[in-house]
Amino acid sequence: MTAEFPFPDRVAERDRAFWSAAAEGTLLIQECTDCGHRQFYPRPGCEACGSGDLEWFETEGVGEVYSHTVIRRATEHPAFEDDLPYVVAYVELEEGPLFCTNIVGCAIDDVENGMEVEVTFDRIDGELSVPKFRPR
Amino acid sequence: MGFDNAAIAAIGETEKSRPSETNDQPFHDLEEYLWMAAQETLGGTGLSIADVDGLGLARPSIETQYRFPLMIADTLGLSDLKWITATDHCGGQAVPLLAQAAMAVDAGVAETVLCLGADTPKVPDRGEGEVFPRDPRGLQRNYKDPFGVQGTNAEIAHVQNRHAERYGTTPEQLGRLYVTQRRHAAANPLAYFDEPVDLEGYLESAPIADPIRLFDCVIPVNAGFGALVTTPERAQELTDTPVSVAGVGHNHNPAVPEDRRLTATGMGPAADRALDQADLDPTAADFYQLYDDYPIVLAIEMEEIGLCEPDEVGRFLEETDFGIEGDVPLNTGGGQLCAGQAGVAGGFLQVVEGVRQLRGEGGDRQVPDAGCGLVTGVGGVSANYDGVLSANSAMVLRAEVSA
Numbered sequence: 001m002t003a004e005f006p007f008p009d010r011v012a013e014r015d016r017a018f019w020s021a022a023a024e025g026t027l028l029i030q031e032c033t034d035c036g037h038r039q040f041y042p043r044p045g046c047e048a049c050g051s052g053d054l055e056w057f058e059t060e061g062v063g064e065v066y067s068h069t070v071i072r073r074a075t076e077h078p079a080f081e082d083d084l085p086y087v088v089a090y091v092e093l094e095e096g097p098l099f100c101t102n103i104v105g106c107a108i109d110d111v112e113n114g115m116e117v118e119v120t121f122d123r124i125d126g127e128l129s130v131p132k133f134r135p136r
Numbered sequence: 137m138g139f140d141n142a143a144i145a146a147i148g149e150t151e152k153s154r155p156s157e158t159n160d161q162p163f164h165d166l167e168e169y170l171w172m173a174a175q176e177t178l179g180g181t182g183l184s185i186a187d188v189d190g191l192g193l194a195r196p197s198i199e200t201q202y203r204f205p206l207m208i209a210d211t212l213g214l215s216d217l218k219w220i221t222a223t224d225h226c227g228g229q230a231v232p233l234l235a236q237a238a239m240a241v242d243a244g245v246a247e248t249v250l251c252l253g254a255d256t257p258k259v260p261d262r263g264e265g266e267v268f269p270r271d272p273r274g275l276q277r278n279y280k281d282p283f284g285v286q287g288t289n290a291e292i293a294h295v296q297n298r299h300a301e302r303y304g305t306t307p308e309q310l311g312r313l314y315v316t317q318r319r320h321a322a323a324n325p326l327a328y329f330d331e332p333v334d335l336e337g338y339l340e341s342a343p344i345a346d347p348i349r350l351f352d353c354v355i356p357v358n359a360g361f362g363a364l365v366t367t368p369e370r371a372q373e374l375t376d377t378p379v380s381v382a383g384v385g386h387n388h389n390p391a392v393p394e395d396r397r398l399t400a401t402g403m404g405p406a407a408d409r410a411l412d413q414a415d416l417d418p419t420a421a422d423f424y425q426l427y428d429d430y431p432i433v434l435a436i437e438m439e440e441i442g443l444c445e446p447d448e449v450g451r452f453l454e455e456t457d458f459g460i461e462g463d464v465p466l467n468t469g470g471g472q473l474c475a476g477q478a479g480v481a482g483g484f485l486q487v488v489e490g491v492r493q494l495r496g497e498g499g500d501r502q503v504p505d506a507g508c509g510l511v512t513g514v515g516g517v518s519a520n521y522d523g524v525l526s527a528n529s530a531m532v533l534r535a536e537v538s539a
Contacts, residue, residue, distance in 0.1 A: 006281035009273045018278075041279045041521050067301075067398055069293030070346040076266045076287035088285055088345075090294060090398070090522060098397075098522045102283050113301055130282050 014042035040097035061119030105134030139381040142238035143371035148176030148362035169254035169360030177362030190246030194253030228513025231529035237365035254360030255479025310431035321470025328476035357476030361484030377495040385409025404440035414532035418442035425486035
């Protein structure tokens with residue numbers, strides 16, 4: 001790896017909570033205890049009703065590819081130069097929200113929208129595991 | 137209602153530059169570009185910097201100090217200002233900046249507001265690659281960067297991917313927009329590109345983030361722009377060809393329906409508001425200076441403005457002549473795709489080109505009998521999580537003012 005991996009900052013408590021769970025193999029989203037809305041990325045309040053009463057919700061870690069792109073040039077993050085070409089996708093989680101991730105475990109040409117996928121955690125260091133998805 | 141009590145009296149635009157260690161293109165810093173833009177703007181009016189009583193500044197993408205607008209006022213020698221504002225709407229912010237200036241003039245808070253924007257994404261010793269600085273924290277840093285999302289190109293790739301799947305839009309159709317705008321840029325002395333490209337050249341340009349290829353991406357340049365907003369009375373004293381702001385509309389952080397997820401900009405309501413205010417039919421403008429960071433964004437803006445239906449946009453792109461004398465004259469100076477994108481000041485290009493056309497100063501690219509035009513600004517691709525463009529602004533400009 002030629003450049004430093006762009007680590008998440010994990011400054012806010014909600015961001016620390018998400019990444020801590022990921023390091024232990026769980027993909028979290030938020031659920032509003034007032035209106036039931038589920039959201040990702042973690043926010044201080046509910047994007048649907050404005051309530052501040054949010055709980056973490058453990059997803060099943062499954063979903064479908066909603067959209068995808070094959071990255072051919074590392075124009076902004078040279079740390080990924082060695083991984084080229086690779087797939088960045090939005091996965092529509094079974095619980096509703098879209099999740100921005102990578103599709104791994106298959107040829108890049110085999111990735112299609114609508115494909116059923118499941119989470120797999122890519123360990124970067126002792127404290128960071130990046131949730132990626134592979135075909136189910 | 138509207139902006140009857142404000143007009144645009146002057147515009148300014150510098151040359152474009154992409155300085156690097158391997159070329160001899162000039163490098164100017166932000167302060168120099170803003171100074172040049174102010175000089176260019178005031179140049180034809182007979183006004184001096186001392187006559188300006190308001191400053192509007194588009195916040196650049198490169199790192200700046202907090203209280204930046206105040207520092208620029210001092211740098212440029214703007215004193216005793218009655219009003220200062222700044223916008224931070226990303227690339228399309230020229231339209232909201234001019235709208236704010238028009239509101240200030242209309243309210244009588246200031247009389248002569250100089251609006252400026254400049255950005256310097258190309259720094260000689262930084263080489264190629266990263267154009268916009270990394271977010272130090274937040275959404276991008278936590279939930280995009282660790283997955284290797286390579287900036288805006290990679291975000292818009294999802295938009296084009298879904299648009300192709302949902303509506304069948306092809307690279308060949310989108311490429312027609314690029315080819316037309318390259319032709320327009322060749323007739324614009326201030327454009328970065330001065331050679332046309334054919335469809336084959338577009339299709340063969342290097343893949344960046346499928347289906348986005350090199351010529352789908354704006355070309356980052358360093359440049360500065362300005363516009364002088366004042367009362368209609370003063371504008372008529374300063375120039376024979378003042379331009380009026382006939383309508384303005386915005387739609388920020390749009391709520392997107394499920395069936396348009398990832399394939400919407402939210403420009404529709406912004407354009408509706410501007411066109412309603414100007415009492416103009418969407419198809420009746422004499423030209424369209426539409427914010428063009430990518431051809432697919434242009435296509436979606438056209439759908440949402442009401443030039444065509446979403447599932448017909450591909451055919452619309454094939455059948456429409458977007459040339460200077462065509463059915464829908466589009467980005468007549470080449471747009472940001474071909475004239476260059478000056479970072480998040482880029483949207484000024486659409487504004488100054490719109491004013492220039494209405495003043496009859498389009499030279500070899502003048503649209504015949506241009507009396508009114510639609511100008512848009514779009515921005516904030518990755519300000520939200522799932523690829524929708526956050527900031528949408530539209531403005532109708534007219535060649536006449538009523539003092």
